[in-house]
Amino acid sequence: xxxxxxxxxxxxxxxxxxxxxxxxxxxxxxxxxxxxxxxxxxxxxxxxxxxxxxxxxxxxxxxxxxxxxxxxxxxxxxxxxxxxxxxxxxxxxxxxxxxxxxxxxxxxxxxxxxxxxxxxxxxxxxxxxxxxxxxxxxxxxxxxxxxxxxxxxxxxxxxxxxxxxxxxxxxxxxxxxxxxxxxxxxxxxxxxxxxxxxxxxxxxxxxxxxxxxxxxxxxxxxxxxxxxxxxxxxxxxxxxxxxxxxxxxxxxxxxxxxxxxxxxxxxxxxxxxxxxxxxxxxxxxxxxxxxxxxxxxxxxxxxxxx
Amino acid sequence: xxxxxxxxxxxxxxxxxxxxxxxxxxxxxxxxxxxxxxxxxxxxxxxxxxxxxxxxxxxxxxxxxxxxxxxxxxxxxxxxxxxxxxxxxxxxxxxxxxxxxxxxxxxxxxxxxxxxxxxxxxxxxxxxxxxxxxxxxxxxxxxxxxxxxxxxxxxxxxxxxxxxxxxxxxxxxxxxxxxxxxxxxxxxxxxxxxxxxxxxxxxxxxxxxxxxxxxxxxxxxxxxxxxxxxxxxxxxxxxxxxxxxxxxxxxxxxxxxxxxxxxxxxxxxxxxxxxxxxxxxxxxxxxxxxxxxxxxxxxxxxxxxxxxxxxxxxxxxxxxxxxxxxxxxxxxxxxxxxxxxxxxxxxxxxxxxxxxxxxxxxxxxxxxxxxxxxxxx
Numbered sequence: 001x002x003x004x005x006x007x008x009x010x011x012x013x014x015x016x017x018x019x020x021x022x023x024x025x026x027x028x029x030x031x032x033x034x035x036x037x038x039x040x041x042x043x044x045x046x047x048x049x050x051x052x053x054x055x056x057x058x059x060x061x062x063x064x065x066x067x068x069x070x071x072x073x074x075x076x077x078x079x080x081x082x083x084x085x086x087x088x089x090x091x092x093x094x095x096x097x098x099x100x101x102x103x104x105x106x107x108x109x110x111x112x113x114x115x116x117x118x119x120x121x122x123x124x125x126x127x128x129x130x131x132x133x134x135x136x137x138x139x140x141x142x143x144x145x146x147x148x149x150x151x152x153x154x155x156x157x158x159x160x161x162x163x164x165x166x167x168x169x170x171x172x173x174x175x176x177x178x179x180x181x182x183x184x185x186x187x188x189x190x191x192x193x194x195x196x197x198x199x200x201x202x203x204x205x206x207x208x209x210x211x212x213x214x215x216x217x218x219x220x221x222x223x224x225x226x227x228x229x230x231x232x233x234x235x236x237x238x239x240x241x242x243x244x245x246x247x248x249x250x251x252x253x254x255x256x257x258x259x260x261x262x263x264x265x266x267x268x269x270x271x272x273x274x275x276x277x278x279x280x281x282x283x284x285x286x287x288x289x290x291x292x293x294x295x296x297x298x299x300x301x302x303x304x305x306x
Numbered sequence: 307x308x309x310x311x312x313x314x315x316x317x318x319x320x321x322x323x324x325x326x327x328x329x330x331x332x333x334x335x336x337x338x339x340x341x342x343x344x345x346x347x348x349x350x351x352x353x354x355x356x357x358x359x360x361x362x363x364x365x366x367x368x369x370x371x372x373x374x375x376x377x378x379x380x381x382x383x384x385x386x387x388x389x390x391x392x393x394x395x396x397x398x399x400x401x402x403x404x405x406x407x408x409x410x411x412x413x414x415x416x417x418x419x420x421x422x423x424x425x426x427x428x429x430x431x432x433x434x435x436x437x438x439x440x441x442x443x444x445x446x447x448x449x450x451x452x453x454x455x456x457x458x459x460x461x462x463x464x465x466x467x468x469x470x471x472x473x474x475x476x477x478x479x480x481x482x483x484x485x486x487x488x489x490x491x492x493x494x495x496x497x498x499x500x501x502x503x504x505x506x507x508x509x510x511x512x513x514x515x516x517x518x519x520x521x522x523x524x525x526x527x528x529x530x531x532x533x534x535x536x537x538x539x540x541x542x543x544x545x546x547x548x549x550x551x552x553x554x555x556x557x558x559x560x561x562x563x564x565x566x567x568x569x570x571x572x573x574x575x576x577x578x579x580x581x582x583x584x585x586x587x588x589x590x591x592x593x594x595x596x597x598x599x600x601x602x603x604x605x606x607x608x609x610x611x612x613x614x615x616x617x618x619x620x621x622x623x624x625x626x627x628x629x630x631x632x633x634x635x636x637x638x639x640x641x642x643x644x645x646x647x648x649x650x651x652x653x654x655x656x657x658x659x660x661x662x663x664x665x666x667x668x669x670x671x672x673x674x675x676x677x678x679x680x681x682x683x
Contacts, residue, residue: 005505005506012502117343117344118550119344119554121553123529131535138509139508141534213499213530213533214498214499214525214526214529217343217554218339218343219339219340219341219343258502262492275490275492279491
């Protein structure tokens with residue numbers, strides 16, 4: 001039973017990590033290519049979840065909702081880039097933080113205005129409901145396995161996109177020297193809008209998939225955003241590979257910490273105290289991980305070039 | 307002599323009507339943004355509805371604390387010093403209440419809690435200026451502990467967030483529950499993914515699950531729990547199954563038992579008027595939080611009819627009488643200004659298309675909290 005539990009918890013950690021990767025990939029791509037700190041990334045996650053819930057409620061199909069979430073988040077991302085972000089590339093990081101923080105407030109209040117303050121209903125599709133048996137006699141939720149699958153597919157897709165395609169080549173070139181590729185005749189403005197929309201679509205996808213197992217509500221993006229920042233700091237800012245490794249490290253550390261710490265403490269203190277203290281330390285664990293990584297490798301595990 | 311009495315009576319009635327004519331300024335610090343917004347908005351709407359129904363001369367200043375203690379403390383200072391409010395109310399979360407209430411009451415202001423009831427404020431740190439019109443935190447959980455015995459559960463897994471109301475919840479449950487504990491877990495406040503905890507519940511071999519997760523936390527957990535086919539029956543306080551979250555949880559909650567001091571089917575005139583006017587005004591069913599906001603306002607209105615709000619001693623005495631028609635029926639304050647009231651067991655049912663609660667049993671009659679004896683009042 002104990003091994004089954006550990007396998008299940010490892011899968012949980014992996015699933016959490018993969019979900020964080022979808023958020024962190026967009027964040028790190030935008031930072032790597034454009035040098036922009038986008039605090040509003042969590043809002044795009046929320047836009048994806050709300051679009052999925054609204055379309056799923058209207059049409060009755062989760063899959064249409066999923067497509068809508070990609071489209072809505074990408075569109076929101078493109079509009080935000082064209083209207084606001086475009087003016088910030090040459091500005092100080094502090095200005096970017098201020099402007100994108102304002103975007104969080106605008107998105108949150110706008111969503112509240114349209115959908116109200118109460119959480120929306122979004123359930124997992126019938127095709128993916130239910131559980132599958134795990135070795136050791138436990139069971140695992142099929143939908144969470146599907147999230148892991150989607151995350152891995154996105155990681156492979158992003159790797160191919162960046163290393164094998166012309167667009168990827170331009171993204172890499174833009175990371176190293178944006179003035180030079182502009183001089184070589186690449187339309188930098190369009191490239192930036194595309195990258196921003198891509199990052200936004202990934203955040204929207206994460207929001208829609210997670211919305212089906214959590215609650216779709218205003219402000220759902222901010223806690224995830226903080227974790228996504230931890231991930232890209234650990235992984236090395238600007239690196240997709242770093243984001244993947246960092247996300248899985250954070251996901252597994254967080255899940256295993258929440259599970260193992262209280263159990264370990266229980267060996268030498270009363271259960272209720274162990275549960276409380278263990279739970280409190282577990283919530284700090286990923287920040288400790290970040291501190292250790294920064295102490296040993298100040299630029300993260302896989303620093304991007306440049 | 308007769309003239310003198312008549313003059314005194316006249317003077318008295320004049321002063322009473324004068325007291326009633328003055329606008330009372332109420333500062334409401336509550337959560338209207340983020341994952342806990344549903345609770346704060348229901349408290350606010352219930353409160354404003356009572357003011358409107360009574361046509362009372364109350365000015366309510368509502369501010370959002372965003373569920374953050376430091377913001378709540380700033381708001382309390384601002385409301386006392388620059389808005390010069392007469393009374394404060396509204397806080398949903400116990401960690402915020404612990405940060406705000408002691409300093410408010412120490413400044414001689416009266417605070418009326420429409421929700422949070424952390425144990426220290428009911429026991430050793432009780433204060434004559436602090437009134438709780440909802441419950442002491444442990445109360446509903448105690449009722450579920452008693453229910454678990456009645457239902458024959460012997461090995462319950464218990465879970466709550468790691469903050470003052472979470473520890474109060476599990477302590478309250480354990481105070482009345484007689485069986486074994488299959489496990490005890492504290493989650494993070496605001497946590498949205500419960501896969502790790504669900505795996506532990508599955509592995510623990512429990513015969514039942516008791517959990518306290520208000521607001522968005524409850525929605526996320528209940529959905530994930532139902533999707534994971536654990537097969538262990540769940541129960542909890544009303545906060546895990548209140549009207550504001552049932553719509554988002556969906557059918558997964560049907561049949562679950564939970565405890566509450568209020569439900570929309572309690573049969574009295576005040577409750578009938580409350581449920582009808584709330585639906586007419588806001589187009590949704592009220593939750594227990596809305597009922598608490600409604601009662602908080604009616605408590606203040608009842609005291610306004612008896613005393614001038616600027617005469618703090620008289621106003622406090624008028625509040626303590628609790629001379630209002632509570633939507634939950636019988637209601638009175640104990641020595642520590644916390645309620646003595648009945649607590650019910652409810653079941654989640656479907657009425658037409660709407661998922662809601664129905665009372666199936668009474669867990670406690672005239673129940674008082676366990677900390678009243680520690681209070682020196």
